[in-house]
Amino acid sequence: MRNRAILILLAFLVIIGLVCFLWGNTFITWAIENTLQAITGAKAEIEGFRLNLFDMSVRINSVQIANPADTWKNIIDTKKISFNLAPGPLFEGKTVIDEIVLEELTFNTKRRTDGKLKKKAKPEKAAKQQSQLQKTIAAMPILKPETITDNLDLKKLTDSYQFKTDLSAARIEDDFSVHEEKWDANLEDLNQIQTELESLDQKIAQLKKPNNLPELKKQLDLVEEVRGSAQQLKTRVKTYDERFKEDNQALEAMIKSLKNEAEADYQELLALAKLPDFSNINYAEILLGETILNTSTTIINAVDNLQKSLPVKVENPPKAKPARGEGQNIVFSGRKTYPRFLIKKVAISGKGTPDSSMDGFYAKGALTGITSEPPVYGLPLTAAVFAQASNQAFLQLDGKINHVAPVFNDRITLKLKDLPLPQVDLGKNEHLPSKILAGKADIEAVAQMTPDFIKLELLITAANLKGDFTGKKEPDDLIAAIIRDTLANLNQVTLNCQLERINDQLELKISSNLNRMISDGLKEAVGEKVTGFTNELKAKVDAKLDEGQKTLEAAKQRYQQKVDAKLNEVRTKLNTEERELEAKQKELEARKKELEREQQIKVEANKKELEEKIQKELERLKDKL
Amino acid sequence: MFWLNFIFKFIKTLHSKEDPHNIAMGFALGSIIGLAPFFTLQNVFVFILILILNVSIGAAFFAILFFGCFAYLFDPQFHSLGYFLLVKIDSLKPIWTYLYNIPIAPLSKFYNTLVMGSLAVSLVAFFPIYLAFKQLVKVYQSKMAAKVDQFKIMQLIKGNKLFQLYQKIKLQ
Numbered sequence: 001m002r003n004r005a006i007l008i009l010l011a012f013l014v015i016i017g018l019v020c021f022l023w024g025n026t027f028i029t030w031a032i033e034n035t036l037q038a039i040t041g042a043k044a045e046i047e048g049f050r051l052n053l054f055d056m057s058v059r060i061n062s063v064q065i066a067n068p069a070d071t072w073k074n075i076i077d078t079k080k081i082s083f084n085l086a087p088g089p090l091f092e093g094k095t096v097i098d099e100i101v102l103e104e105l106t107f108n109t110k111r112r113t114d115g116k117l118k119k120k121a122k123p124e125k126a127a128k129q130q131s132q133l134q135k136t137i138a139a140m141p142i143l144k145p146e147t148i149t150d151n152l153d154l155k156k157l158t159d160s161y162q163f164k165t166d167l168s169a170a171r172i173e174d175d176f177s178v179h180e181e182k183w184d185a186n187l188e189d190l191n192q193i194q195t196e197l198e199s200l201d202q203k204i205a206q207l208k209k210p211n212n213l214p215e216l217k218k219q220l221d222l223v224e225e226v227r228g229s230a231q232q233l234k235t236r237v238k239t240y241d242e243r244f245k246e247d248n249q250a251l252e253a254m255i256k257s258l259k260n261e262a263e264a265d266y267q268e269l270l271a272l273a274k275l276p277d278f279s280n281i282n283y284a285e286i287l288l289g290e291t292i293l294n295t296s297t298t299i300i301n302a303v304d305n306l307q308k309s310l311p312v313k314v315e316n317p318p319k320a321k322p323a324r325g326e327g328q329n330i331v332f333s334g335r336k337t338y339p340r341f342l343i344k345k346v347a348i349s350g351k352g353t354p355d356s357s358m359d360g361f362y363a364k365g366a367l368t369g370i371t372s373e374p375p376v377y378g379l380p381l382t383a384a385v386f387a388q389a390s391n392q393a394f395l396q397l398d399g400k401i402n403h404v405a406p407v408f409n410d411r412i413t414l415k416l417k418d419l420p421l422p423q424v425d426l427g428k429n430e431h432l433p434s435k436i437l438a439g440k441a442d443i444e445a446v447a448q449m450t451p452d453f454i455k456l457e458l459l460i461t462a463a464n465l466k467g468d469f470t471g472k473k474e475p476d477d478l479i480a481a482i483i484r485d486t487l488a489n490l491n492q493v494t495l496n497c498q499l500e501r502i503n504d505q506l507e508l509k510i511s512s513n514l515n516r517m518i519s520d521g522l523k524e525a526v527g528e529k530v531t532g533f534t535n536e537l538k539a540k541v542d543a544k545l546d547e548g549q550k551t552l553e554a555a556k557q558r559y560q561q562k563v564d565a566k567l568n569e570v571r572t573k574l575n576t577e578e579r580e581l582e583a584k585q586k587e588l589e590a591r592k593k594e595l596e597r598e599q600q601i602k603v604e605a606n607k608k609e610l611e612e613k614i615q616k617e618l619e620r621l622k623d624k625l
Numbered sequence: 626m627f628w629l630n631f632i633f634k635f636i637k638t639l640h641s642k643e644d645p646h647n648i649a650m651g652f653a654l655g656s657i658i659g660l661a662p663f664f665t666l667q668n669v670f671v672f673i674l675i676l677i678l679n680v681s682i683g684a685a686f687f688a689i690l691f692f693g694c695f696a697y698l699f700d701p702q703f704h705s706l707g708y709f710l711l712v713k714i715d716s717l718k719p720i721w722t723y724l725y726n727i728p729i730a731p732l733s734k735f736y737n738t739l740v741m742g743s744l745a746v747s748l749v750a751f752f753p754i755y756l757a758f759k760q761l762v763k764v765y766q767s768k769m770a771a772k773v774d775q776f777k778i779m780q781l782i783k784g785n786k787l788f789q790l791y792q793k794i795k796l797q
Contacts, residue, residue, distance in 0.1 A: 005676040091728035319708050324700045325662050327739025330711045332718070332725035 025049045040075070041301065042066035043115035056085040066115020067108070069298045074111055078350070079104040089338045097343045105350035105363045107387060107395065154536050157273055164261040164268075165541065169548030172254045173555060179247055180559045186240055190566050193233050197573050200226050200233075204577070207584055209591060213599070216592050223585050230577055237570050244563055248556070255552050262545040269537055281519070283483065284495060284512035287431055293508055296456050296499040300506075303447060303454055310374050310381065310403045312451075331373055339373035346370065348385055360390025365397070374403040383412070393418040393440075401449075409450050416443040421462060431475075431483050433467030439490070440464065458497040465490040482521040486514070493517075634683035639765055640773070643681060649759035651681035652688045656754050657747040659692025662700070665740055666733040684758075696743065703742030710741050 020027075029049040036044035048061025060081040067075040080103040086096040203226050210216040311331075320328045329340075350363035365385030371377045380402035388394040399412035421439040426432040441462035448455045467487045475481040495512045523531065638648060654675050658668045675685045696703075711721060724730040734740045 002677055002679065009673065009676050088728070092726075092731040094731065316712055319705075319712075322704060322739070324697060325739070327662065327700075327704055327737040327742075328708065330708075330721075330736050330738065332722040332736065337726050 025051055036065060037117060038305075040065055040068055041117070041298070042068040042071055042075075043117060056087050056090070058083050058085065064109075064111070066111060068302075069295050071115040072111050074109045074115070075107065077106045077109040078102045078348075083343075086338075089342075092338065094338045095341050096338050099345045099347060100343055102346060102348045103350065105348050105387075106361060107363075154533060154540065157269060157537075158540060161265075161269060161272065163541075163544050164265050165258055165544040165548050168258055168261045169552060172251075172258070172548075172552055175254060176251065176552065176555045176559075179251065180555075183244070183247075183559060183563050186243075187563065187566050190237070190240065190570050193236060193570055194573060196229070196233060197570070197577055200229055200577055201580075204580055204584055207588070210588070210595070213592070213595050216588060216595060220585075220588055220592075223581060223588065227581055227585075230574065230581065234574055234578075237567065237574060241567055241571075244567065248560065251552075251556055255549055255556070258545055258548050258552075262541050265544070266538060266541045269541070270534070273533070273537070282510065282515060283518045284514045285510040287429055287483070287514070288495065288512075289508070289510055290429065291426065292458070292497050292510060293499075296458075296497070296508070297506075299447065299456060300454055300499065300501060303449060306401070307403075307449065309372060310401060312375065312403045312406045312408060331376055333376060337376050339371040339376045341370075341372040342377055343370040344368065350387070361388070363387035374401075375405075378404055380404060391418065391420055393420060399447075407451065410448070412447040414443070414445040414447075416441070419443060421465065430472065431480055431487075433469050433487055434471045435468050437466040437468045438464060439466060453500060453502045455501075456497075456499040458495075458499075460493075460495040460497075462493045462495075463491065465493065479518075479522065483518055486518050486521050490517075635681075635687040638681050638683040639762065642766070645759045645762035645766065647679060648681040648684045648762045649755045650678075651675060651684035652758045653751050653755035654680060655685035655688025656692045656750065657744075658685075659689040660696045660703075660743045660747040660750075662696070662703070662737075662739045662743060663734075666729070667744065699743075699746075700739060703746065704738045705742065706745055707738030707740065707742030710745060711736065711738060 028051060029046045032049075033044045033046055043066040045064045046060060046062070048059070050059045052058075058081075062079045063076070063081060064074045064078075065076045067073045081100060083097050083100040086098065089096040203222065207219050207222065210219055317328070317330060322328050346367040348363060348365040348367070351361065363386070365383070365387075367381070367383045367385075369377060369379045369381040371381070374380065380400055382401075383397055383399040385397040386394065387396075394415075394417050396415040396417075397412070399410070401410040401412075402408055403410075419441045421436040421441050424436060424441075426436070439462055441460055444459045446455075446457045448457075465487070466489060469484060469488070475484050493512065493514055495510070495514070498507075498509045500507045654671055657671050661668050674680075675682060710717060721736065724735060735744070
């Protein structure tokens with residue numbers, strides 16, 4: 001034993017104790033800040049962290065967490081936090097807090113510094129999906145007023161344009177010719193069938209009234225032979241009939257496909273005239289798609305992190321692939337087990353300081369069951385928060401995340417009413433106002449999570465919007481100008497977004513009455529000329545279509561009648577032959593019965609004659625004896 | 626520099642006619658800490674043992690450095706072994722559950738697959754490492770130490786201040 005080493009060890013422990021005593025709070029603050037930053041992806045700041053080791057109580061003066069979507073604002077800003085750590089679980093390396101009281105809670109406060117993290121997050125799967133989805137967001141078409149007049153010359157435009165409808169009609173006509181040739185060959189075969197039918201007819205005509213049974217048998221055999229031949233011919237005719245129907249259907253489809261070509265012609269001519277089809281453009285997606293996608297992706301990432309932090313119950317956890325040096329933590333249940341991290345309840349309350357900008361602000365709510373191991377705790381995480389600002393705007397958040405069992409269906413709903421829009425940053429889109437001067441919005445957001453998918457639904461209804469475009473460059477095309485006019489004063493606008501992630505695939509859908517408003521505005525602005533032009537263009541394309549369809553229909557009718565007539569003729573002849581054959585067969589069978597009867601009579605007469613002869617001979621022999 | 630001093634000290638220890646048992650025991654105890662992925666409760670316990678028992682501290686630190694260098698390469702194997710012991714062997718589960726529910730034991734982080742795997746390997750390898758290293762030290766001290774002692778670098782190492790301090794502690 002080294003006594004001196006024990007002394008050195010003790011001295012070392014004392015130094016460690018002193019370091020913890022003097023800088024322990026700093027270390028813990030740093031650790032908590034890092035954890036919060038890892039979850040939110042934005043800067044988290046904790047001030048005045050004090051841990052009292054005697055009663056295991058914690059006091060925090062303020063916590064500010066930056067909004068990852070707008071790093072110059074705090075998503076949460078709270079002061080005076082106090083809670084007690086349960087001492088027992090600490091000996092098991094577990095942090096258990098019964099209740100945290102958050103006082104003076106405020107949302108969306110301005111920051112003095114940028115809350116963006118210096119170190120950029122690693123590009124993750126979600127970021128890749130987002131960039132892929134961003135590429136699919138529609139782009140703004142351009143419509144220059146000075147080019148409209150030049151482009152609206154229908155003759156000039158159509159003279160130099162090769163109509164796809166014409167090309168397709170010609171191609172289909174060629175196909176018709178090929179079909180016609182084929183059917184002409186088939187008609188030859190049908191003529192051959194007709195000739196064969198005539199020879200059968202001659203055979204039937206050869207059948208005369210038989211005078212004896214062998215002759216009758218010969219004639220019946222001939223009837224069977226003719227019937228077999230007729231059946232074969234019937235099968236051949238049937239095959240031709242079916243083929244003809246199939247060909248007709250194919251040709252019908254070809255004629256119908258002309259309509260698609262005509263639509264393509266119309267769209268292409270519109271593009272040449274540089275006149276987009278106003279009613280088919282998703283302006284809301286163009287204007288707000290990127291901002292919505294960024295915000296939604298931030299929420300999805302937060303939800304992802306939340307789900308990772310709240311593992312579900314598994315009896316035998318599957319083997320994970322942890323990073324080197326990390327390993328996988330296995331959870332063991334037990335009656336007295338605490339999760340490694342547990343806050344049973346977070347009570348939220350806040351009130352703005354009188355005569356300050358926050359005067360009238362009020363917040364109240366509770367979060368329960370915040371834990372790193374829900375299956376061990378056995379209760380779901382619930383959230384119910386209500387906050388109201390002095391201008392009567394309110395926020396209501398309700399959620400339940402139940403990861404106690406392996407299959408879960410989590411739901412978080414957020415309602416914002418009378419949200420003053422001048423606080424909203426619209427991003428850097430050149431078509432959007434630099435700021436909103438007036439207007440309020442109601443927002444309803446629902447996040448739904450299951451093991452297979454995450455779905456975000458967002459409904460925004462805004463009213464009395466006034467946009468300010470100061471500092472934005474003047475629009476140099478008609479669409480941009482109309483958008484600016486529309487967005488400058490909006491009575492009511494609704495926006496419906498849906499972001500879904502199934503099996504790592506993101507899908508974004510945006511719809512809004514903004515589309516109709518801008519489209520109507522455009523139609524009104526470009527006036528009768530454009531409407532007349534589009535109508536004329538449509539009529540021209542429709543005329544081409546009509547012409548092509550009529551020509552093709554006529555060609556189809558022409559040879560269809562020819563083939564139909566021939567087929568009907570052959571069919572009729574065949575049916576007549578069959579009927580004749582049937583009649584002949586019946587006639588022969590009747591004759592057969594007649595001959596058999598005559599034969600029977602003859603046999604009976606011969607029998608009688610022979611019997612009489614035998615009788616006479618017997619009598620003669622009897623007399624002799 | 627800190628680790629370099631301990632390497633020098635370890636070399637001097639080999640040349641100091643110290644009992645091979647102490648050197649090998651220090652080395653074997655150091656291997657437990659060296660193989661562990663991070664500092665856990667059991668490592669603190671082993672570290673205290675190294676300090677208070679009459680084992681070679683130099684050898685222990687050398688082992689920590691030596692095993693710490695390549696233990697990282699075996700992380701996947703340690704993880705697999707730890708997972709097997711913690712999840713796949715049902716008969717051990719009551720023991721893990723009991724340990725998980727009593728105070729202090731969870732601080733050892735035994736429930737981590739990497740900690741469990743590396744601890745199992747270091748405990749199994751403890752005596753083989755001790756015996757092998759003891760033999761190695763004996764061979765070195767009897768056959769090679771005198772020759773190596775005459776190298777100029779050895780004179781420099783022996784003049785190291787930390788080595789002299791260590792010698793003082795050892796003589797206590």
